[in-house]
Amino acid sequence: MKAVSKSLRAITQISLMILIMAMVGCSNSGKESTLDNWTAQIEDFLHTEAPFQQVLLFYGTDRKITGESEPDSYFGSQDGKLSLGTSLVSVPYDKKIGLHNENAFWMNSRDEKSSKNYELLDIRPLSSRSIESILAERLSASNEHNVFIFVHGYNTSFIQAAKTTARLAYHMNIPGSAMFFSWPAKGDKLDYLEDEKVSAESDRQLADFLTQIADNNEISRIVLMSHSMGCVPLSRAYTILKSELDNNKLDKFTDLVMVTPDINLTHFNSYLASELSSGPAAVTVFTSDRDRKLMTSHDERFGVRLGDPLTGNRPQGIRFINASKKDTSLTGNPYWVKDGSVLEDVERIIHTTP
Template identity: 30%
Template sequence: MRLHTLLASLIVLSAVGSRVSAEDGQGRNRFVSVPVIFVTDRAAKKAGYGPRRKFETIDTINDLHCGWFDYSLKAEKAITDQQTKLGWTESEKRSGNVLSTRPLKEVKNYKDLGPVIVDTAKKSGTKDVFVMIHGFNTRFAEAAKGAALLTQSVQRPVILYSWPSKGKIGQYNVDLGNNEWSQEHFDAMLEELKSIKDTNGINFVLVAHSMGNRLVVRSAPVLQGKHLFSQMFLVDPDFDAETFVHYLVRYGRKTDEPTKEAASTEPVEPTKVRILFSHKDHALPMSEFIFGGYTRLGQAADSLLSTVVAPYTIPEKLSEAFGDAPDTRGAADRIQNQASKWLMNFQWIDYTILDHGIIGHTVPFELIASLWSTNMPGEGLKMVHSDNGPPNKLSRMFGKLFGESDHISSKIDSAEKVVFDKDAETTNKPHN
């Protein structure tokens, strides 16, 4: 039985890699070319970048491939002035194509990346820049599509970080290894983004999907206390749920010394971390099976995670890290307490109603754009406080199969559910 189930798992996982919502519209046959910055440690090939790791020596670990790609998407309307600033142009090519890849040969390492990002932000007339990391089974062209769709939704510059996913059936474990190998490169990029933010005031927003969330969670030692991202969207994260809590215990707590941001007289807004999950997601239960029945973070069904989404139930260690302790001590302690408040501010969002397909596991780009800009789900939608309910049947089956059902709870106490709001008028306000 396990062999048959494993084969089914691999077949399903092979189809989920860069599953994205087809949100390029259903209007007239008008197409636009959307430019996106890419950073990758894939090996270069004649056309684009392949599934292999780049060659490196001890002296070239932080060398990278960086540049632009242009992707063709369907458009409902004529290009606006803001989109022109972003570099959008009319295209005669149908949507779903990488039109060109333009490597920046002058960018040899992460230190050379800063001027490219700063110049792009200035030309676009915005301080907001998104960073996207794709998931398992994703070729470079598929990753490019996801980043282009994100660009179209948020109307802001996007940096795609593309690690060397094989993009083949049965290569899940190879992707795991390549994802782990890519960690140092990703961490080095984050350090450079932090320098760019401090020097130029760029506001970075992160979107990670599926296995790409592994890079994000494992970067906790680099991100700790730095407040690099104003918002983080972790979509269907394929990461062990209980290990995630371990990271929270160690890296979510307040630091021993106040950071530069904490010492500032200006208040620091908490980094809002939104974890998006769907009960239609049949990919993560397959990953759960491969990992012996242990719940994935994106399944939002682990008993330990209820302590994260309901802070008043957090055990003493986590409570100290995330709680709002009375501010009755000296000035240094007040700064310290402020730092603990903005380290992480979680929101769990059930987007099942927007997920689609037999497998689910899609990226809801328009939802992300609306939540980022307005803290609301978008026109015709609303969010309601909801009992999350039990995990889907596949998750329950694999939990029982491996005797790990005790690790799965019946619900999460504090999830927000996206639902249709047919009677409500649009009240979303534009992002400042």
């Protein structure tokens, strides 16, 4: 069937090209306009026909393994030991973005239909030594020595974390390797208070995961990004790294981006601000008064959150950007947006040489 499809496609392409060549000699402006339109349509067909895309992600998680073999149910919502591995995610083609450059982490193919949605295709648990070896080999082969690590917020399952990371990698054209750390959020917005407790208890596991990544000699730059309640374990883990890593490894962490962080502002100023602002990583906080997860936080907790767009009482050495008019959901399903997505701003940070 694939051979027949390719033959029909080739015949169609040749026929259209012959028709265009026959029209080249026409001088009528209307025909020239038609020719231009047809040429653009054919180029679009030949070069941007939706291909099949998939990305290899590395992960760390302290979720407990369920014993199920299917990727969708491999990890549950109970806490467990730190485990590492890779996950393969199919990425739907977006004409506005185009193809991600094929490298050691991305595969593009026109022999299969493009996925309509992000889909978790495979999970492969690996040892620390295997992760180090595979990551070093692929980074070396791709000539990209950068790593991007995402930490999700509350009400997020492992599979949702993998899909979101794949989307971030695609939309921000992330060079090198994309990774994520999934802490055992319950995956239900009614479990906000339970997720809040668990997120704070995942800092040690996350710090161990980040340490193993920083130990890889093939990596020269690491960009950290967290969303909502995921900013809690990430900010706490970074303070652990500051006390445990030597400068050569700590300096690899060039940027720490927090999108609408669900952290009590008083607590942050008292215990975390000075540690984060004095480290080598440039810290950027995106605030919003329209972020839904922050709205849920205000329903459950009293007090100002770090992600609230206030003008005063801000710690020094940290850049704050008001993203209230942007989409901060990271899911691609904005509930309100006037001025694009926060991903555009994060992409500029990622693609700026430190």
